[in-house]
Amino acid sequence: AQSVAQPEDQVNVAEGNPLTVKCTYSVSGNPYLFWYVQYPNRGLQFLLKYITGDNLVKGSYGFEAEFNKSQTSFHLKKPSALVSDSALYFCAVGDSFGNEKLTFGTGTRLTIIP
């Protein structure tokens, strides 16, 4: 069975500071990993994904994520936070055994303080 943990329900960051939203995962085979963002009263928007290759993945809106196999982590990062980055962020994992289903984390609410 696959699972995802987002250990922080809430992260507060000052505008202009770097931000990190944490995600750890558990799968049977090789993982493929996603980050999505949800703005108020909206659906989820795709940010980035890791399938294979370079451990640093770059995505939309200046976000990036680092895949770390030994620590089974896929943390989302941004060098300089904007107030508009305030939203709910979800990490999701799938496995490599031909399974189309993703398992989502419980979400982390990111608040950027002006």
Added chain:
Amino acid sequence: DVKVTQSSRYLVKRTGEKVFLECVQDMDHENMFWYRQDPGLGLRLIYFSYDVKMKEKGDIPEGYSVSREKKERFSLILESASTNQTSMYLCASSPGGSKETQYFGPGTRLLVL
């Protein structure tokens, strides 16, 4: 751009009513999914479909059924709505095969009284 639309943004129903939530995608995707989103629980998969008339139970199928008569349309049915089904319902679609990105609709916020 992929577009996934859901029939209603907000819906209020009474306990015991039969409720239909509809989802349409315009990118010829093979896979379609229904999730519910609850605070502190994240997204939980209710059902998914990998082809017309094909469906598979997700993690929380009890109290729900689905229908996929056409490739672009995936319906979620609450046979007899209950208050514990008050939630945000999200539809998603993806191309066939694993490792594909899922694209989400705007969601339907359902309140069951």
